Amino acid sequence: MARLQLITLGCSKNRVDSEHLLARASEAGWEIVPEGADLATAGVDTVLINTCGFIGDAKEESINVILEAAQARKEGFVKRLLAFGCLSQRYRDELPDLIPEVDRFYSLSESDCLKADLGITDPQPDAEYTGRRLTTPKHVAYLKISEGCDRRCSYCAIPLIRGPHVSVPEEILLREARSLAARGVKELILIAQDTTWYGLDLCGRRTLARLMERLSEIDGIEWIRLHYSYPDAFPEDVLDVMVSNPNICKYIDIPLQHSEDAVLKAMRRSVNGEQTRRLVERFREKVPGVVLRTTMMVGHPGEGEREFEALLDFVKEYRFERLGAFQYSEEEGTWGAAHLKDDIPAEVKQERYDRLMEVQSLISEEYNVSRIGTRERVLVDSFTDGVLVARSQFESPEVDGEILIGDVASLSGLDTAGIIGNFVNVNIKSAGEYDLLAELTR
Numbered sequence: 001m002a003r004l005q006l007i008t009l010g011c012s013k014n015r016v017d018s019e020h021l022l023a024r025a026s027e028a029g030w031e032i033v034p035e036g037a038d039l040a041t042a043g044v045d046t047v048l049i050n051t052c053g054f055i056g057d058a059k060e061e062s063i064n065v066i067l068e069a070a071q072a073r074k075e076g077f078v079k080r081l082l083a084f085g086c087l088s089q090r091y092r093d094e095l096p097d098l099i100p101e102v103d104r105f106y107s108l109s110e111s112d113c114l115k116a117d118l119g120i121t122d123p124q125p126d127a128e129y130t131g132r133r134l135t136t137p138k139h140v141a142y143l144k145i146s147e148g149c150d151r152r153c154s155y156c157a158i159p160l161i162r163g164p165h166v167s168v169p170e171e172i173l174l175r176e177a178r179s180l181a182a183r184g185v186k187e188l189i190l191i192a193q194d195t196t197w198y199g200l201d202l203c204g205r206r207t208l209a210r211l212m213e214r215l216s217e218i219d220g221i222e223w224i225r226l227h228y229s230y231p232d233a234f235p236e237d238v239l240d241v242m243v244s245n246p247n248i249c250k251y252i253d254i255p256l257q258h259s260e261d262a263v264l265k266a267m268r269r270s271v272n273g274e275q276t277r278r279l280v281e282r283f284r285e286k287v288p289g290v291v292l293r294t295t296m297m298v299g300h301p302g303e304g305e306r307e308f309e310a311l312l313d314f315v316k317e318y319r320f321e322r323l324g325a326f327q328y329s330e331e332e333g334t335w336g337a338a339h340l341k342d343d344i345p346a347e348v349k350q351e352r353y354d355r356l357m358e359v360q361s362l363i364s365e366e367y368n369v370s371r372i373g374t375r376e377r378v379l380v381d382s383f384t385d386g387v388l389v390a391r392s393q394f395e396s397p398e399v400d401g402e403i404l405i406g407d408v409a410s411l412s413g414l415d416t417a418g419i420i421g422n423f424v425n426v427n428i429k430s431a432g433e434y435d436l437l438a439e440l441t442r
Helices: 012-027 056-074 086-090 108-117 158-162 170-182 208-216 237-244 261-267 273-286 305-318 335-339 346-370
Strands: 003-008 031-033 044-051 078-085 140-144 187-191 223-226 248-253 291-298 322-327 375-384 387-391 403-405 423-431 436-440
Touching: 003 012, 012 031, 012 044, 012 108, 012 140, 012 187, 044 056, 044 086, 056 078, 056 086, 078 086, 078 108, 086 158, 140 170, 170 208, 187 208, 208 223, 208 237, 237 248, 237 273, 261 273, 261 305, 273 305, 291 305, 291 346, 305 346, 322 346, 346 423, 375 403, 403 423
Parallel strands: 003 031, 003 044, 044 078, 140 187, 187 223, 223 248, 248 291, 291 322, 403 436
Antiparallel strands: 375 387, 375 423, 387 403, 423 436
């Protein structure tokens, strides 16, 4: 049996694409080699790399992984090397000459060619295929509800790579979610380039709240978590569902990027600072206890010291429980690259990033400390070095901290293997900037 290793880089949306393709490959007779297996010893026939091409660091990582696999091919450990995904799409004309060791780079429109080269004969269109070979823990799955984006933020190359927004029909998503639930998935994380636009192209209105409600009715699905929201015209019926439905996590991932009008306008974000503030306040008012994860950008053209200081004040005032940041980098083909001068020195961007994250680290720690003494329902992800690793509805996998449950060896009769993927109750005993320590309650 031929052996295939698929390496996934970039975001969770890429991961879903890979999981669909792995399911098809397995059905076609491939033996799947785990992603982390050493190519020198794994006996892999074909390595397939799902690349990321969003920003400079991601592109560099993709190139490095491709070169490592190319070296393994030169040394005879791999027979065939293929690449697809965002980097392959974005630089499909240049890459074959730059890295000739790769047998083929596939653009996003060449999905059928990729499947044919893997011997996949299933004629079902990609948009309707719901098979998945999960690469996440068996109790957690990402559900990609749409593809592409109609927005034109100054810094973002995603519309250039992925094209316009296209929602996955609701019934297909429900069918996929039911299949995942039947296999033991308890938590669905809704993702897209912009989840808040869901439904606009299908029926002329945003139907994210209805989708979340219907997903919550599936037997076995106990948590639904919302990622990649956009602040412009946020569908506030989502907040009503979040309040009334215990299966919807009180958690919103909403990249705001900045707080100041001049910078938001330069970013082409379709919202101003006042609208941003009012939206965050409505989240807090309508969903008491909601946890907000956001992303900020520093060093965008037009961000002077005054705008940056105002951003710091905004973060201090609104105290986001989770906040990440990145520095502006000019991306070829974007509106910003064509119309804005990247005139903020790299050392200034780094200094602003460091200052912002220093402020946020204190806010995050204070939020975690405020939870000491509370009793929380958590989902156990793993058991490592005598510690159960878990999350509450307020922590998303991969991007947030964890709840660590120690001293489980003293609990007689506890099935540490059987508890993974299940819910338990804990008391929070202590906390740091990222993780919390807890003990099981009986």
